[in-house]
Amino acid sequence: MIRFFRHYVPLNLLLLVLVEAFILGGAIYAGVSARFLDANVIPDDLQPLLPKALTFTVVMLGLMTASGLYDLEWQGGVRALLQRLGLSFMLGLVTMSLLFYFFPPLLFGRGAFLLSFGLALLGILLSRALFIRWARAGAFKTRALVIGTGSRAAHIEALLAKRGQAGNVQVLGYLPMGGSHHFVDHDRILDTQESLPELAARLQISEIILAVRDRRGGGLPVPDLLRCKLRGIRILELSSFFERENGHLQLDSMNASWMILAEGFHQGMLRDTIKRLFDLVVSAAMLAVSLPIMVLTALLIKLESPGPVLYRQERVGQGGRSFTILKFRSMCVDAEKDGKPRWAGQNDSRVTLTGRFIRRTRIDELPQIFNVFFGDMSFVGPRPERPYFVQDLTQKVPYYGVRHTVKPGITGWAQVRYAYGATDEDAMHKLQYDLYYVKNHSLFLDLMILFQTAQVVLWGKGVR
Structure with missing residues (x-):
């Protein structure tokens, strides 16, 4: 890559x-x-x-x-x-x-x-x-060797099996590093007396992935790995592998020390200024294009059901500060009449006919353009959640608070890469993509997300 x-x-x-x-x-x-x-x-x-x-x-x-x-x-x-x-x-x-x-x-x-x-x-x-x-034919695929056969290595095998021929990596085998429990296909485990550099040369390996949990006390062949690196073979941490291949930071394989030492997670005045100018330009263009659609949507909502056209809700933004988000109302007025927050479900009965259409086409998000103008949100960033869910997920999911170091967005990396989140498990998976965005955010990535958002709208991915 x-x-x-x-x-x-x-x-x-x-x-x-x-x-x-x-x-x-x-x-x-x-x-x-x-x-x-x-x-x-x-x-x-x-x-x-x-x-x-x-x-x-x-x-x-x-x-x-x-x-x-x-x-x-x-x-x-x-x-x-x-x-x-x-x-x-x-x-x-x-x-x-x-x-x-x-x-x-x-x-x-x-x-x-x-x-x-x-x-x-x-x-x-x-x-x-x-x-x-x-x-x-497997052209351009990276020939890789995995060090380890445990549960971490099994994550790699599962990813490659899911992608099939569409993957970018061809794993030639898994090299055991002690331990009696193997979680990968036993036929893929390499039983050899060769040294690591000799094995890598014979298999024409160009990348070695470290999937060993315990590296203390001789858990890794450090001298052999150094020799391989000096011969031009890439040595990759498991966290970096999933970051590259999946476009997310896998919670199971990362730790605080990796986050501290890894490249990325940069914030600064120049970056914030460029981001703000980008938000204003894109939002102004979107407002000019979508104003007739917004007027028609407001009329349809008013004709179908009683109640306000806009839905206001408290969300958590950058630095953990709360703000009021604006959306077109897509549910009946008494959707949470018991006062208890809940996730939106598949084919939710609370969603109106107009609401179902504007959710599918993401039109319900258009009023958030004004949140961008007010400075509460960015056009691209992690989706803001309600304080109730943030408080609950911060206790359950590690590093959840990291997503609040940047402004929330109308669209984001998690929105174009993962389906609609409606459970704590979904929130954990989406957090992995949000962490990737926080680590690697740039104007180039924002433009990619905008293009992929158009794809989500065209094909209705992740709609509820």
Whole structure:
């Protein structure tokens, strides 16, 4: 994997994006050249083509990202792939048509554009077919060796089994380090008298993952690990492995000392200033686009059921300070008439008809744009919880309070990576993603989350 602004990006994903960006940009040049092939020259009024090609490439890459076509954990079939690709290009056709209308210099002729559009679609289909074939052949996978066969190593085996061919790591085996209990497949345990450097050289290992809980008293072959590191083999802590592969900090494998010594968890005035400017710009743009939708939603809520249009609720923000969050009311007025807070359930009977739709499309969150303007929230960050749940979860879940070191957000890393949380166990899983965001937050990661939020809205992931 390659790390951009402290966020891990798989090498095969990066190559796919670069190849498809070249295909999209090149399709504009190929389409225009083919359109004016008889004239042997491209008309001067269409020059230069570079701004047109860059615009088309950026628009299509953004729409394809929002459609989930660059989500490596998505394991849909060919039919689902074609559906998402078709949606991306349909939206691309509409978007480019609007851009041509509002920015006439980008226009290069209907015939040339449609020809370029068709070539781009064929090129992307070809690249996807090759990508699927390379993935099945195991191209770009990291050859790894795991030190340990206990419960921690079993977490690695479970992760790789879940991902199947979509994973980025190929574990060649598990090397036992004492102990009689093995929690991994016994056929995968390496029974060898070779030294660790010899074994790594024979198996062509490029990464060693440490999955041993007790490292005192000779629990690890430190001299051999040092020799491997000096030969260019990466040595990876289990916490760092899950951070890279899963995009979260696994609570079972991390500790306070790792959090203190690990890179990340940075806060500062410059970062806060950039974040605040980003929030204001994005929120202003969202407010301009969504204002008609908000007015229509308010009208539908008022017509369907009595009560206020907006729902106000106390939530816990940065530094543990409470604030009032704004949402469109999606439940009946007496949803908690007994005064006891409770999680929202699957197909909750308290949700109104309009409420079910605005929850599915995330329209109920739009009034929180005003919370961002007031400075209580950020556009991207951990979702704020109610004081009742925060107090309860802080006692049950380790490091839960760490999520309050940054401003809460309308959307967040946990929201796009994990389903809706409705239990204490869900809250623990979501915390792992929130901790990853707190550790690695950057403008680049915020932009990624915004694109993936669009995917969540389009495909209704995690709705209750």
